[in-house]
């Protein structure tokens with residue numbers, strides 16, 4: 587295997603809600619099926635590592651308690667994460683992880699958790715006791731790739747001030763109850779509330795993530811250079827959900 591994708595799954599032991607681990611499994615399968623090596627590392631609280639060595643950093647979702655517990659460790663890594671971003675490490679963030687790249691997160695008990703502050707967005711827990719829960723479909727633009735992304739959301743946090751949303755909500759809540767938009771994407775970081783997990787149901791997004799990450803060490807790589815893979819189960823999973831939500835799949 588000549589090409590290898592170097593991945594760091596941050597806080598793997600505490601940030602893994604609603605099947606987030608499935609994202610790692612999907613990336614691994616889709617790399618190995620293409621004879622691309624998959625070099626997976628984990629980085630927990632207190633573990634020393636240079637995150638800029640990786641092609642991809644993944645951080646999943648978590649309950650408020652877990653988010654609070656990792657914050658001192660995460661904030662200490664701010665400079666190193668900035669270095670990773672500057673050196674084109676691609677970053678995939680789900681839900682709680684996505685919230686922590688913004689200014690702050692006000693948890694359900696009112697406690698304010700400082701975020702890394704890379705982006706102007708911030709997250710407040712809106713209507714007390716109510717959460718955005720259920721299946722969700724968004725219409726997204728990822729560089730040149732236009733797609734419908736499906737998933738499951740479960741968050742109390744209401745994220746506001748998102749300057750570059752990932753997509754327009756077709757069904758579900760998204761960044762907040764009436765936001766109309768979901769997630770964040772600026773070419774370097776993809777943050778989304780979509781659990782479920784995200785990537786098995788959206789193989790085109792999985793390939794997009796692989797492509798963006800491989801680009802760190804292969805700047806000329808194009809999305810179309812990844813050999814096509816077909817798996818009837820991916821498509822069947824999409825169809826079931828989209829049919830239930832009365833949305834046409836144009837992928």
Ligand SMILES: NC(=O)CC[C@H](N)C(=O)O
Pocket residue numbers: 603646647648649650653680681682683740741742743744
């Ligand atoms: N699913 C999650 O990652 C939850 C994030 C956060 N604890 C919230 O409820 O908004």
